[in-house]
Amino acid sequence: MNRQPVSSSNIASIGYDANSQTLEIEFLNGGVYQYFDVPQYVYEDLMNAGSHGQYLARNIKGIYRYSKV
Structure with missing residues (x-):
């Protein structure tokens, strides 16, 4: 999967x-x-968020299933 670098x-x-x-x-x-x-x-909201980390913590972690690669 291609990932885009972010400032975080x-x-x-x-x-x-x-x-x-x-x-x-x-x-x-x-x-x-x-x-x-x-x-x-x-995903689009995450990419456009002022803080990627805060968006991740509030809207993704604990909500969606995940796996460590």
Whole structure:
């Protein structure tokens, strides 16, 4: 999955696959996580958020299933 670099204090890059609705996040510490069944609008809102980390914490973590890659 292609990820786009982002400016964040804890996220290095973010990718999204619309066909499988999979969101992939690479953290600055090297960890990569995939979140499943994430609607495209959530990905778009994440990419447009003033703080990617805050958006992730409030709108994705604890809501969508995930797996460490």
